Amino acid sequence: MSSTREQLIKLLSHHANTFVSGQWLSDQLSISRTAVWKQIKQLEEDGYRFESVPNKGYRLTYIPDKVSKNTVYWGLKTKSIGKKIEHYDQIESTQTLAIKRAQEGCDEGLVIIAEKQIAGRGRRARHWDSNHDKGVWLSLVLRPDIMPIQSPQLTLLTATVLLDVIEEITQLKPEVKWPNDILINGKKVAGILTQAQAEHDQVHYAVIGIGLNVNQEKSELTDPIKHSATSLQIETSKSYSKQLVIQTILNRFEEVYFNYLKDGFKSIKTKWLKSAYRLGERLEYSINGEVKSGVFIDLSDDGCLIIENDDRQQEKLYTAKIHWF
Secondary structure, three states, X not given: OOHHHHHHHHHHHHOOOOOEOHHHHHHHHOOOHHHHHHHHHHHHHOOOEEEXXXXXXXXXXXXXXXXXXXXXXXXXXXXXXXXXXXXXXXXXXXXXHHHHHHHOOOOOOOEEEEEEEOOOEOHHHOEOOOOOOOEEXXXXXXXXXXXXXXXXXXXXXXHHHHHHHHHHHHOOOOEEEOOOEEEEOOEEEEEEEEEEEEEOOEEEEEEEEEEEEOOOOHHHOOOOOOOOEOOHHHHHOOOOOHHHHXXXXXXXXXXXXXXXXXXXXXXXXXXXXXXXXXXXOEEEEEEOOEEEEEXXXXXXXXXXXXXEEOOOOEEEEOOOEXXXX
């Protein structure tokens, strides 16, 4: 969105209960009154509504719930995350496009949002059901000054953001299931996909993909996920503004991310463990075909599960097939 249109929305929203003259807007924005009128018409195409009265001016009467660049920008309080947004009605994958943009040299904070994905994916290229407009499907580009070995921390950071956002919006207490799932009442409501490009001691970029089920109803969940997945609406019997959900995610993400870059991983790890799914419980895991069992006791600073196996030895799980008893 152009800075002019963003300023126009802010000016009108700050004077929501009064009329603002076209001349005053023209003076504030340093554009002609005709240009103001054209901007108003473009906003109306995005679903904004205005009352226009001769000799009084314009009054903003409605901000649309429909997600668009304009509606998301309006509620952001960020400095870099989401300052540039690309929004699509349908796309193959937000993650694929975000990686392309990162490789092309885009600035940190670019966000790709889609109403529908026809090839949404999760970890290990697993299919993610996002070919509908009932959820939040987005990817954001980061360029963190961290070591490559620290990049798994970004998944855990994002998980804590989603924990906060879901609790704020729904008053529920979600859990985080290692490595990248958010659960409500034991069912998956969100997933995270982190992909980074790095070499030696430098991360060139990291792309964080977020899929959050928002307004799906039970009947809309299909095989093979209908018994293992859920949505915010299913859990609360309420529908939610996707625009507000996205704004809340991006605002909170920037706050947590900047604190992480300044202060490190310790507070992220502490928060993650407080909401960890089945911490202290037994699990069975398979590595290279060998099946073992043990107790999930901790999380390492590089994002691994720490298991105390049946021989009382600690093991770090970087990747494994896990079965919870």
